[in-house]
Amino acid sequence: MRSVQPEVRDGVVSRWSGQRERRRVEFVDAALAAIAEHGPQTSTEQIAVYVGVTRTKLYRHFTCAADLQRAIAQRASEMMIAELAPVWQPHGSMGQIIEAGVGAHVRFLVGHRNLYRYLARCSLAEDSDAHDAITDIKFSIGTQLGQVFGVYVGAFGVEADTELSAMSIVGMVETAAGHWLDNPGGTSQERLIDDLVRWIWLLIDDTLRSGGVYLAREEPLSEPEEIARTVEQYRDPGRIAPA
Known part of the structure; x- marks a missing residue:
């Protein structure tokens, strides 16, 4: 099996990190839109629905509801x-x-x-x-x-x-x-x-x-x-x- 060179691994990590940050930004954008529509009682589930993903997938980018709230x-x-x-x-x-x-x-x-x-x-x-x-x-x-x-x-x-x-x-x-x-x-x-x-x-x-x-x-x-x-x-x- 070919070994993965450190710089290759670093590049993969960097790309994943950048993609994750972009997705977090997209989710926050969607959260703002969901809150504007549904009001101050907007739940994490409603935000996930607004984005078009499951709550589980949303939490791949945010550790918990508090983390999402901090980003918002x-x-x-x-x-x-x-x-x-x-x-x-x-x-x-x-x-x-x-x-x-x-x-x-x-x-x-x-x-x-x-x-x-x-x-x-x-x-x-x-x-x-x-x-x-x-x-x-x-x-x-x-x-x-x-x-x-x-x-x-x-x-x-x-x-x-x-x-x-x-x-x-x-x-x-x-x-x-x-x-x-x-x-x-x-x-x-x-x-x-x-x-x-x-x-x-x-x-x-x-x-x-x-x-x-x-x-x-x-x-x-x-x-x-x-x-x-x-x-x-x-x-x-x-x-x-x-x-």
Whole structure:
């Protein structure tokens, strides 16, 4: 019998690994479609049917239901982070950046409410192996937002725990928007966004003022390097109109 050379075996393993990853991506795509159609109570069996395979075959690519849920949560996190591009590449005034970010976040939840509720249901499951997807998504967004805050707050020369501030903002937006999805009352989507933008600005404005920096909400935001170079101009309380 001919022996299989190590490089040949490695090539086979590599091809199988690549195929397995592609199939996992396909299954997650199908899972998102199934959840959009069947709602937050979508089961693993329904996802398998939507893909056109048996549950057993599905589990050749996912070790268990929790593994599938983690993959779905990871995709949801990537989708939301992509929607929040205006925050990662700030342009315009602080008010415009906040409004763009909050608006994108709320519209994402509205457009993917079944997915959001599915992940929330998985996070609240009694099964100890259940994945806390919502917390992971908030952590991913909060971490990235904290890095953006760090750059600008640092440029202004203000000492603050930007990661904690970012996590607070993300938590507030997610909690308020999640509650609103199920209990909108008389609050419109536009009103929700306006309120969240105002609350977030108050937090940011207070953080800046505590460090002796005065910035108008609709004032165009310069690049961090320019802010650091001209930071003294932001230390005059008289440069902006009283709130």
